Amino acid sequence: MVLDFAFEDKTLHIVNVYHRTHNDLHHNLLHLFVSHFDLLIPTILIGDFNMHSHIWSFPHSTVSPWATEPVDWFNDQGLKLLNPPCVTMWSSGRADQQPSVLNLVLINEAAAISRQISPLTISQ
Numbered sequence: 001m002v003l004d005f006a007f008e009d010k011t012l013h014i015v016n017v018y019h020r021t022h023n024d025l026h027h028n029l030l031h032l033f034v035s036h037f038d039l040l041i042p043t044i045l046i047g048d049f050n051m052h053s054h055i056w057s058f059p060h061s062t063v064s065p066w067a068t069e070p071v072d073w074f075n076d077q078g079l080k081l082l083n084p085p086c087v088t089m090w091s092s093g094r095a096d097q098q099p100s101v102l103n104l105v106l107i108n109e110a111a112a113i114s115r116q117i118s119p120l121t122i123s124q
Contacts, residue, residue, distance in 0.1 A: 003015075012111070013041050032073070033070075033073050042117070046106075056085075056101045088101070
């Protein structure tokens, strides 16, 4: 889902993603990877990406085999991760499953300097 908020002299581009994985070997993010964000428009990308990466996941997590492709795309779009390190974003409450970081918040430099985005807080 994409939302554009236009104010008198500012615009904010918000992209929300839910990534439903079909298996552990492939991603379903091609619809996102064909998008290219304007570096001058403040942009926030939020969503449940259902993947693990060495960049944001806990050390006990198995990195998704396709995680480098989204990370490369994030970098190409000038997006920086706002998630604080090692803060649980998902927990099943079951003793046999470890907590995870599956939900991500990323912004571009235009959003960072626009003062439209407040510091990220996580409620648990």
